[in-house]
Amino acid sequence: MTVKKKSWNENEAILHSLQDDILVTNTDGIILKVSDATGDIYNVNSADMVGKSVYDLEKEGVFSPILTPIVLKEKKKITLVQTSKEGKKLLVTGIPVFDENGELVRIVSYSHDVTELLNMKKYLTEMEDEMERVKSELEILRSRHYYSEGIIASSNEMKKVLQVALQVAEVDVNVLLLGESGVGKSHIAKFIHNKSQRKGGPFIEVNCGAIPDSLFEAEFFGYESGSFTGADRKGKVGLAELAEGGTLFLDEIGELSLSNQVKILKFIQEKQFYRVGGTKQRKVDFRVLAATNKDLEVAVEEKEFRRDLFFRLNVVPITIPPLRERTSDIITLIDYFVNHFCEKYQRQRELDEGVVHQLLIQDWKGNVRELMNIIERLIVTSSKPLIEMENLPGPYIKHSADLSGFEYNGQSLKDILEAVEEQVLKNAREKHKTTTQIAQNLGISQPSVVRKLKKYKIK
Known part of the structure; x- marks a missing residue:
């Protein structure tokens, strides 16, 4: 018996020589041609796919979503990410094919496995987020001057x-x-x-x-x-x-x-x-x-x-x-401890200007540890967002009275604070030769020093 040899088809040979997934359907979604690589990608037999509807294959979970209805509607090249039954991610492109009358008669689609690329993209995104977090932490550390191993050094x-x-x-x-x-x-x-x-x-x-x-x-x-x-x-x-x-x-x-x-x-x-x-x-x-x-x-x-x-x-x-000999560190320390304890105890608190002045003129016999303790105490015991003079323990208010050298009876809080500020500036002016040195030691800007010296007529 003589077996009839199947005739060679150039188009079919070219189609199957391609390593990519190539799939051709008519306008009803019926698969007319498919490359050998398609079956490997979707884990099915390529020959069994011919004659089947892409709509049925989607229902069976072979791949999803399908391109056919989108290309039919848009009548142009469409690309999307498709997921196979095994969870592969495929970048699928559908191209409409028109006859001599301009009628859409075929849809050709091809795909590339991009599972690894998408995983890499996810990994890179996570790494970018991590780098941003590290960058933010570095910026915070830089903004805290020499805050390293618990050290703040502005002075x-x-x-x-x-x-x-x-x-x-x-x-x-x-x-x-x-x-x-x-x-x-x-x-x-x-x-x-x-x-x-x-x-x-x-x-x-x-x-x-x-x-x-x-x-x-x-x-x-x-x-x-x-x-x-x-x-x-x-x-x-x-x-x-x-x-x-x-x-x-x-x-x-x-x-x-x-x-x-x-x-x-x-x-x-x-x-x-x-x-x-x-x-x-x-x-x-x-x-x-x-x-x-x-x-x-x-x-x-x-x-x-x-x-x-x-x-x-x-x-x-x-x-x-000691802290009393590096007063410019006090402002920086106050700012750090307020932020630290507000975050620790989940409270929103800030110090009134008068309270800051009071803290600036203390002897601080316990130095940084004492300052840290009083800030923590104020954050914990204050019931209002703004920590005012009334929240300060008695001994910390008496110090400012001793320094200022005038009676507080009958004066407004504004007058008291201005008097304290004036005395602090006078002391700083006697100790330092330039306004830049005064600014560094008081933790304020040089223009502010000039403005305040002029305000209180201090030469």
Whole structure:
């Protein structure tokens, strides 16, 4: 029996040689021709699609939506995104075909799998959103001057402190941070650590004044199991050991007893130690930062602090000025703390100008910590959006009365505030030579200083 060989069709050969999905329908949506690639894309047999209606295939979920009715209506090239039964995303284009009389007789469509492109677009969109978020956070940080590791430095005094801190951060030199309680010594210590080559290591803070003298050695160096009554049966790693590869910050170093000072000195010199009850010598690689609000030189003279330990720690001393000596930081700090606590407690509050003036003229014996506490107190206890003089605790109002030198009885609040402002400007004028310096220290613009000096006839 002789098998009749199927005749070769050039158009069919060209159609099936294409790697893309090509589908031809009539105006009723009946599929007339289809490329081999079409079946692979829609996970069906291409030959089985011929003679079927695209409307039926849409109902079966093979693909959706269909182009045929849109092209019939618009009579022009149409492109849309189609979804296959397997969830593929296809960019489908439908082209109308007209006969010699201009009648639409066929619709040819072709598609490209754009699933990966759409996923990439989604990923890029998410990345753009993330970059915008990071960019916004950076802008916020820049707007807060030197606010880094909890530091706000608008004043020249604090900027100098940070400049020195940045210089010493580059080398493993011992640094002694000096200043009153609440000025931010621990924040400067963290700043130095984070700017150093050890920033990838731990920052271990040891409050020498908070650990009982009898427990200091065990807490600092750790202990082996069964070392003493009440000890953990497994033993304990000490704070010194935890500082491996990082920074060891000895806060309130002036509170250490003389006996523990000896142990700390030996540890700093040799960078090795024994746990309590242990016989194995342990080595630690660390950098030492220390801080105190005491005058250690006086303590040395009075035999309360070891001279050799003092010189070991005092390689580079950095003195952080009290808040009352850097008044331009007060305005920036007030603004930051108000925003911070309003966000924390979900309240909308702002300070009356009179309240700001009152805060500017305080002694701030507790420095930044005291300022932070009073702002938090005002945000929490005030019942109105505007925090006024009546919300201030009594001691904070008395200070301004003492400074102004005049009686408040019978005067309006406006007169009182202007009198306080005048006194502040007079004091600033006596202390600083130029209006630019006054502006920097009061946290206002130079034109405002000029205008206010003229208003109060201060020369």
